Amino acid sequence: MSQLDTFLPIVNNLMKQNVNAAGKEQVVIVADLEKEAIGRLMFDSLCKLGYQTDFAVMQTRRRSGEEPPPTIAAIMKAAQICFCICEHSLTHTNARNEASKVGTKVITMPGITMDMFTEGAxxxxxxxxxxxxxxxxxxxxxxxxxxxxxxxxxxxxxxxxxxxxxxxxxxxxxxxxxxxxxxxxxxxxxxxxxxxxxxxxxxxxxxxxxxxxxxxxxxxxxxxxxxxxxxxxxxxxxxxxxxxxxxxxxxxxxxxxxxxxxxxxxxxxxxxxxxxxxxxxxxxxxxxxxxxxxxxxxxxxxxxxxxxxxxxxxxx
Structure with missing residues (x-):
């Protein structure tokens, strides 16, 4: 079984159970260089499930709480659902906060691993x-x-x-x-x-x-x-x-x-x-x-x- 085949039911359940998505939302995946491969797998899964999805990659931040570039902040605000799949957390950033204020659902997954998708939390x-x-x-x-x-x-x-x-x-x-x-x-x-x-x-x-x-x-x-x-x-x-x-x-x-x-x-x-x-x-x-x-x-x-x-x- 391919990684995509493994990921598809997990991502499908995530969108229904955790994100309560209707299926018509504009979704964006924000990844960094460290987590680009997992971000790409998430993107491919969402596309195959029929979601309108974009994919943006930025340079890896130095530490949790560091702001992303302005271009990434703008992308986050433009989406209805944003997944931040990065090495360091964007949770406590102004970019995340401003995106939330305009109605974007922002799901941050700092440091996420393949194992964490299939096991554990x-x-x-x-x-x-x-x-x-x-x-x-x-x-x-x-x-x-x-x-x-x-x-x-x-x-x-x-x-x-x-x-x-x-x-x-x-x-x-x-x-x-x-x-x-x-x-x-x-x-x-x-x-x-x-x-x-x-x-x-x-x-x-x-x-x-x-x-x-x-x-x-x-x-x-x-x-x-x-x-x-x-x-x-x-x-x-x-x-x-x-x-x-x-x-x-x-x-x-x-x-x-x-x-x-x-x-x-x-x-x-x-x-x-x-x-x-x-x-x-x-x-x-x-x-x-x-x-x-x-x-x-x-x-x-x-x-x-x-x-x-x-x-x-x-x-x-």
């Missing part, structure tokens, strides 16, 4: 993911403070201020015009308030742009700003973030996809049920005020999490 029951994501998002919206305990003895505490902030659902189902998010998906997240966000968190899963960590990285935060990150991978993270607003606390998220695996690919890692992630950098596209040109997620595998006085329960 893409195989989830997305009705179940949607229900679970909605429940966690409601807790975030109604909360004032998140407390995250990490380490073998829960010795590290990061306290995050979320008072009066709105939780965001990313269940991987895109129904209305302007809907956007990742595929594969499954996360509830929120933009923190920098003031009174303070403490330490042990990152023992993975870091965007780095992969699975060989040893845990301890992040120290004061008033929403990353002050230090331990070890060799911590230094790599600091270098990727730069010295300015990239080091600001941008996001707290909860994974809600029980089929997602932690493999070192942040697209799937941050969706894994039972994990949480914090991100640094931009959040202006989902209720924050930070526009840093970078957004990097850091995944913790088995945290103890409280939202106000309620323990977040994970059925592991």
């Amino acid at each position: 893409m195989q989830a029951d997305y009705a179940k993911v949607e229900q679970l994501t909605s429940a966690f998002t409601e807790k975030l919206t109604n909360g004032d403070t998140i407390k995250i305990y990490t380490g073998p003895e829960n010795e590290y505490l990061l306290q995050i201020n979320i008072a009066n902030q709105m939780g965001i659902s990313s269940p991987g189902i895109f129904n209305g015009c302007g809907a956007s998010g990742n595929l594969p998906s499954g996360e509830s997240y929120i933009a923190p308030i920098l003031e009174k966000s303070v403490g330490e968190i042990l990152i023992d899963g993975s870091i965007a742009g780095i992969g699975k960590v060989s040893e845990p990285v301890l992040l120290k935060v004061r008033d929403g700003r990353l002050e230090s990150a331990s070890g060799e991978n911590g230094q790599k993270l600091l270098n990727l973030l730069g010295d300015e607003n990239g080091r600001l606390l941008a996001e707290f998220g909860i994974g809600t996809n029980d089929k997602a695996r932690v493999t070192g690919n942040i697209l799937e890692d941050e969706k894994a049920y039972g994990t949480i992630h914090v991100a640094l950098g931009s959040n202006v596209t989902f209720g924050g005020t930070i526009d840093a040109g970078v957004h990097l997620d850091c995944v913790t595998l088995h945290p103890t999490v409280w939202i106000d006085d309620e323990l977040v329960e994970f059925d592991r």
